[in-house]
Amino acid sequence: MLLYYVKRKRNDMSSRKYVLVCAIFASLNSVLLGYDVGVMSGAIIFIQQDLNITEVQEEVLVGILSIVSLLGSLAGGRTSDAIGRKWTMAFAAIVFQSGALIMSLAPDFKVLMIGRFLAGIGIGFGVMIAPVYIAEISPTVARGSFTSFPEIFINLGILLGYVSNYAFSGLSPHINWRVMLGVGILPSVFIGIALFVIPESPRWLVMKNRIDEARLVLLKTNENANEVEERLAEIQQAAGHVNAEKYEEKAVWRELLNPSPGVRRMLITGCGIQCFQQVTGIDATVYYSPTIFKDAGIKGNTQLLAATVAVGFTKTIFILIAILLIDKVGRKPLLYVSTIGMTTCLFGLGLTLSLLGNGSVGIKLAILCVCGNVAFFSVGIGPICWVLTSEIFPLRLRAQASALGAVGSRVSSGVVAMSFLSISRMITVGGTFFVFAAISALSVAFVHKCVPETKGKSLEEIEMMFQNDRPQQGGELELEDVKHLMQTQ
16 A cells, blocks of 8 residues: 555656646747847837837837737637647747847848737747646646746746846947847747657647547656546547537637637636736836836936846746645635735835835835736736636637637737837826726726636536536635735735
């Protein structure tokens, strides 16, 4: 009996390590997205000087990546169903790297926009497919932690972008921003290595009737053979409509556009949480943090970029905290802590910039509020929105529905990024953050009403939960439940 227990424990550790490696490699595309977001916040200062672009061109350059990425997200669902999750990630990396190379060599604004366009398409593919792939290979008990990995790597990329800004800011304005953008090409080497390590998704293999290959993958990612056969049977049952009826692309979109009550609840939850993740202003905070700190009273490009590094460190540290908690305390209590904390910090930032700007106290409070906002974002809605959208949809709709959610996220991000400077000019930077605070308060109500708890449930069990009349029953947590979590933190 003891020997059996030791052997099972050893198998469990081995499979967990294998899934961990797969999740890390699958998340490398997210480093590219994060690096682009972080590096552009500083590079835009020098691009403006070197290419003499206007404020409107600056907004378009920053925000167009998110808008264009919706094309990649929409195409990503169909592509991943056709060629597989693994090779869709490879294609995303190739397209992004092409765009990054063009941007770093761009002689003028038009060529810079062409590179930005390609980078956006690559990002659209990447942000859509990585969480889906990880959710489909992960064991139920650790799915939340592993599916949060793309968000960890986005944050790591943002931090590296901030550090790159600071490190290369001393070069001439004609060279420094090109070096900053060019460094983003380096992760492609590791993505190439990843293709020889990670397997294809077992659920996609079942959809293609490659059952034996799916079983081999499940044997590597699960503890014992009995559980593998159980899981394989569940996946085959979930994929039944796909194989038996040869589910066509048009049929998938027909079901999404004319959904049943259960699918409608899934779409409201998935797309809603994606939109709230962005319309609360996180990309404005990250992209335009130098502008925010300048409005607070910090002078000089070097000092501004140094302050953004503190934001990057905070964001990265708190995403790691989220990974430790997400499968222990659940998705919903973390979402409550996140949305309530963000609302408080955004309101505080609005007050600081409106009443205490250009003083040492105002500067310290502004940095504190920005760091607090990204901390609360990273501990909850940042990673959990991707976890939820990758686990709530049924297998036959998962790729396309996740793509739809990613489109909502990217459009919301683009609208915020492309309008922040203009709106700030109209109602001040402080006034803009009061608006973000009001939207963040609405996200608290959305979490309470529309988001069920999915911790500890298999993907197939989650699907059945949404098909019931009251998907929140048995999983909903009240606001009072957050007190214990906040005490433990």
